[in-house]
């Protein structure tokens with residue numbers, strides 16, 4: 001189900017305050033709020049989060065802090081507060097608001113509403129109880145994540161991505177699929193979150209060329225090296241995440257005493273020797289269904305193949321995951337996940353996410369890599385260039 005167009009239009013309008021028109025816009029916003037009940041008064045969010053009390057802080061992303069809160073009617077919410085210091089953050093914040101207002105799916109985090117109050121810009125989400133996957137997967141005691149749960153998480157993320165790529169009203173490429181952007185609810189249902197990087201994708205193209213933004217360890221090689229963006233970049237990141245879920249290891253800080261450059265290389269080499277199951281997280285020993293794990297390893301390797309054309313699309317991935325383990329095509333060599341000329345987008349002085357297992361080098365970052373003028377100008381209609389030399393934003 002798609003949210004109303006007017007919610008989307010009004011949401012965008014509310015973020016486009018210019019100082020002279022601020023009063024008028026605030027009045028408009030109140031009218032909209034009354035009509036749609038999507039606008040949260042600032043005071044409601046102050047009360048819900050106990051004035052953004054540090055004890056309510058869930059973490060801090062590239063936009064700024066995220067707080068947990070409870071509304072008067074008992075609903076639990078997460079409030080993302082845009083940090084004042086980041087222009088880049090402001091664009092991504094608007095981007096997240098725009099894109100999330102358009103989508104609604106069981107495996108995509110639900111945006112409940114928004115608040116624009118003077119300088120303050122806030123987004124209000126459903127609170128997702130078990131928080132982000134990285135906080136569970138990369139800690140030493142991860143027994144709660146048994147195989148059935150991990151398999152269901154893989155399937156849920158695949159369905160969420162399929163929806164974004166093919167079943168929402170425009171194709172959306174997330175561009176930043178990673179463990180910390182997957183939230184888990186009380187029933188362990190995964191919800192894709194953090195749409196700051198996401199891009200609407202023109203229907204008549206197989207790929208676009210763009211500036212590179214994403215997270216080390218998850219970015220597809222063709223995207224990092226050539227700025228070549230297609231749905232297959234998300235498929236690659238999904239494949240990395242599948243192998244992380246099976247092995248319990250971060251690709252970005254893979255540090256094994258084995259002859260392999262990274263997690264993908266390690267998995268591929270073992271797979272070729274018929275020993276793929278050796279990558280399995282020892283914490284899965286009691287719960288794993290070996291045939292299903294082996295199938296998921298193969299799907300992870302198919303998704304991370306170097307050649308994007310050989311990677312399956314998400315519809316095929318969902319089909320493969322739904323089938324009984326059986327014969328699948330042979331994966332070719334995996335691509336080397338990218339990390340090229342990266343620059344962290346976190347505003348200076350912001351701390352890293354609170355409450356994580358720490359030590360993550362997998363922060364969202366943006367590359368200064370530029371693509372050919374010809375291919376970039378071909379985007380003039382759906383995507384316009386950012387005059388400040390950062391990546392293009394959709395119009």
Ligand SMILES: Nc1ncnc2c1ncn2[C@@H]1O[C@H](COP(=O)(O)OP(=O)(O)OP(=O)(O)O)[C@@H](O)[C@H]1O
Nearest residue numbers: 058059060061062066078125127128131132194364
């Ligand atoms: N709806 C939500 N429910 C519960 N926790 C949430 C919710 N949204 C965000 N969080 C938590 O808030 C923290 C910050 O999230 P945010 O999406 O802003 O950044 P991030 O994904 O950690 O980092 P980056 O912006 O660099 O990708 C995360 O640790 C996440 O667990």
